[in-house]
Amino acid sequence: MHPKSDFLNILNERGFIHQATDFEALDVRMAQGPLTAYIGFDATASSFHVGSLVQIMILYWLQQTSNKPLVLLGGGTTKIGDPTGKDESRKLLNDDEIQKNIKSLSRVFERALTFGKGPKEAVLLNNAKWIDTLNYPDFLRDYGIHFTINRMLTFDSVRLRLDREHPMTFLEFNYMILQAYDFLELYKRYECCLQIGGADQWGNIINGVDLVRRVSHKTVFGLTTPLITTTSGAKMGKTSQGAVWLNADLLSPYDYWQFWRNTEDKDVGRFLRLFTILSLKEITKLEKLEGSEINEAKKILADAATAFLHGEEAVQEARTTAQELFENHSLNLEEAVLPTIVLTKEELETGVPLIDLLCRLSLTNSKGEARRLIEGGGARLNDAPLKDKLFNLTIASFESQPILKLSAGKKRHGLIKKR
């Protein structure tokens, strides 16, 4: 497969393509000149996590290849709840929560995309704008007529539920119609003729393609990306501390950097292609590294992925801290970007239990967990294992240094300062 258009060529080389409605025709169209494409996102949480990063990268590449990306945040559709891939309906969010989520979600695009009114500038949209004002009977007459139940029942999102004998409400059943309508609306407003989404969105996407053809008699396209898992088959990005969030207030750039640094060997090449904007030439070179040398590639992956999201400055901080922490074992505690707590004089006089410190630094989620960590030998103060679960931190510990490092295991660390 050798696509003629820059965009599809890049996507193809980097492993972004799973399925397309008419790949050849789309390629011809894209080779002719810029086009407008959209990706829709749910507003069910206040931040994206790494699972959505593939789509964000694609928006970036769209813009880099002179196409116009539309970012659609589903203020309207989130109220319905996408049943795709779920066995049970989600609890519904109210308008307030959705509004807040949209605001918080949209920040992620600031660094990846340039927004504006120009031909290749991105536009951020909220489908509540057209969905909230729909009139039920009119909508049914104008668009309901284009959907048959027979066909709707064959879509995975519906069929799997039915097969498993799980209930699907009429509300959820309508989701695909509304997503199809989004595509039509964007076609009319922006001449958007390509929708991209994850592999699970295929059904929703082809419904949109069909609707545009039926209503406007135009051919538009759909393209899906593969579901990204690690080589071990696990879905990417969950830890005991929660999901790998993209917003810095939920996951610090340092932790984000660490996430990529800890990539499995076998995933490095694939992830470099997908989640960084490094040239393929460079990636090919990095992929050839073997044995422990592949760690260099992992660092570059972490740098590049973090830079894309959080900027160069955050990378420097994260990398310096990581290097001192893991390689030189000489952490400059003054400048390290680790979670930090500051203890008052009074606290140090009475003494602060080690267990509390672990919790306050979010190294453990409960006191019991902290206790177990200590018992298991995973707690360290300035790299010295601390097996006394009743240990009390007092001013005495600060005698030789002003800042202490507290660790849970070899990878998670926090700092303790005194006022």
Place this chain on the structure above:
RNA sequence: GGAGGGAUGGCCGAGCGGUCAAAGGCAGCAGACUGUAAAUCUGCCGACGAACGUCUACGCAGGUUCGAAUCCUGCUCCCUCCA
């Protein structure tokens, strides 16, 4: 409307009056080995407490019992069959 089956910890799934904070698996955490990898082995894996322990938890609300995830009643939701 009638008859029957079901709802268990983040997920899957056993338990069917005491020995149940609930088998087993997955996920997660820590230790060992390594390369901040994988695989493997070991330990941990509801909350609080130094600890005897206390509290919360087997859909919800009551009840029987010395004692209930387990029995009874009502309710909610799901499934199957009949109308």
